[in-house]
Amino acid sequence: MDILSPDSTSxxxxxxxxxxxxxxxxxxxxxxxxxxxxxxxxACTPSASAPKWTYGPAAAAGASPVAxxxxxxxxxxxxxxxxxxxxxxPASSASPAIDHDANAAAVIKRFLDGEATKLPLANxxxxxxxxxxxxxxELTIDEIDHRIDALKEPVKALGYNGxxxxxxxxxxxxxxxxxxxxxxxxxxxxxxxHGQRVPNAMDGVPHITQEPIQPGASFTYEFVARxxxxxxxxxxxxxxxxxxxxxxxxxxxxPRDPALRYDRLNGASQDIVWISNDTLGGxxxxxxxxPATAPIVARLGETIVIRFMNEGxxxxxxHLHGMPMRVVARDGYPLGAAAFTCDTLGVxxxxxxxxVVKCDEPGAWAFHCHILPHAExxxxxxxxxxxxxxxxxxxxxxxxxxxxxxxxxxxxxxx
Ligand SMILES: [Cu+2]
Numbered sequence: 001m002d003i004l005s006p007d008s009t010s011x012x013x014x015x016x017x018x019x020x021x022x023x024x025x026x027x028x029x030x031x032x033x034x035x036x037x038x039x040x041x042x043a044c045t046p047s048a049s050a051p052k053w054t055y056g057p058a059a060a061a062g063a064s065p066v067a068x069x070x071x072x073x074x075x076x077x078x079x080x081x082x083x084x085x086x087x088x089x090p091a092s093s094a095s096p097a098i099d100h101d102a103n104a105a106a107v108i109k110r111f112l113d114g115e116a117t118k119l120p121l122a123n124x125x126x127x128x129x130x131x132x133x134x135x136x137x138e139l140t141i142d143e144i145d146h147r148i149d150a151l152k153e154p155v156k157a158l159g160y161n162g163x164x165x166x167x168x169x170x171x172x173x174x175x176x177x178x179x180x181x182x183x184x185x186x187x188x189x190x191x192x193x194h195g196q197r198v199p200n201a202m203d204g205v206p207h208i209t210q211e212p213i214q215p216g217a218s219f220t221y222e223f224v225a226r227x228x229x230x231x232x233x234x235x236x237x238x239x240x241x242x243x244x245x246x247x248x249x250x251x252x253x254x255p256r257d258p259a260l261r262y263d264r265l266n267g268a269s270q271d272i273v274w275i276s277n278d279t280l281g282g283x284x285x286x287x288x289x290x291p292a293t294a295p296i297v298a299r300l301g302e303t304i305v306i307r308f309m310n311e312g313x314x315x316x317x318x319h320l321h322g323m324p325m326r327v328v329a330r331d332g333y334p335l336g337a338a339a340f341t342c343d344t345l346g347v348x349x350x351x352x353x354x355x356v357v358k359c360d361e362p363g364a365w366a367f368h369c370h371i372l373p374h375a376e377x378x379x380x381x382x383x384x385x386x387x388x389x390x391x392x393x394x395x396x397x398x399x400x401x402x403x404x405x406x407x408x409x410x411x412x413x414x415x
Contacts, residue, residue, distance in 0.1 A: 104380030111291035122286035126167035134176040148281040149292035157246040164287040166249025173228040173256040188212035195231035198223040229332020230307040230352040244279030248311040270304040278312035283383030290385035298359040300392040317346040322365035329354035362392035
């Protein structure tokens with residue numbers, strides 16, 4: 001699914017294919033039967049006895065600060081989403097530590113057992129039709145039933161081409177683009193290409209640059225993709241509601257000069273789109289809440305790129321354990337000498353930040369929003385959580401061993 005065509009991954013082991021895509025990794029993990037779980041070495045701390053809480057689930061159970069902020073009170077309510085926020089607002093535990101540990105372990109097991117692989121992959125690219133010198137994308141705007149995870153009932157959502165996020169649209173700087181949107185909703189809408197410099201009439205803001213797209217009608221957006229980088233397309237009409245319910249997607253414009261693309265420039269072999277939202281379904285990454293969020297799986301030594309995009313209504317500080325992130329572009333514009341390194345990156349609504357991660361520490365590393373009520377509560381982790389799983393050769397051996405436990409904790413010994 002990568003939008004890159006990596007031609008240089010010299011950092012990876014010579015006995016491993018340099019061109020494995022993210023889809024390939026995830027399939028490999030799923031086929032291995034708990035393969036992803038098997039690499040979760042030193043990633044957890046099993047407790048022989050219940051921990052002593054000083055301030056935790058017991059204190060949180062009554063006041064429930066988590067439930068109050070897990071999407072319900074801070075995010076504006078979409079008019080057609082009466083259940084929004086509920087699917088990731090954890091119930092408070094009556095019994096403190098034991099219930100917490102059991103529930104937290106259960107949800108981690110779901111993640112490591114590959115819950116994401118039970119759901120359709122997000123951000124699948126839509127192949128354009130080439131008409132002369134123009135790339136033509138045809139999309140529908142639909143009412144959909146969308147699964148935030150594999151267990152809860154689907155939510156009534158909206159999607160482009162029936163999915164949330166909408167399909168990934170990828171072009172090259174200078175391409176002529178024609179995007180045809182057919183409105184299958186029972187309401188009007190409009191589509192804005194966020195971050196892209198377009199003719200005014202193509203800006204997609206109803207009552208300012210166009211009339212709303214009526215139910216059953218289509219609108220064609222035409223422009224030259226002259227702004228390279230990480231961008232988005234989304235509703236700009238009743239947007240709190242329509243974007244909150246899923247009318248959003250990634251629009252990537254690769255630089256015309258191949259030497260400026262992340263595979264050449266940074267040696268990246270994976271290019272990952274990460275779209276956050278925080279209304280319908282609670283706190284989500286690419287339309288899923290933990291434990292159904294897709295892990296990022298990389299080989300030791302591999303370099304990856306992550307494109308953070310915030311389609312939500314609040315800022316989310318993304319925190320990666322184990323390795324730093326090199327921040328190389330904001331809103332599609334390269335930072336150049338202003339590039340910086342961090343382990344926690346706040347991404348405001350509407351912003352896009354591109355980061356490069358050198359995966360040089362093996363293990364399963366938590367990767368989550370650090371506004372804690374967006375990520376973890378009395379019943380364990382939920383919402384805006386995933387993991388960067390860096391596989392070394394020992395993990396590959398573990399993958400191959402029959403009867404490997406689905407979830408294994410190995411505490412490293414010293415001396
Ligand atoms: Cu957050």
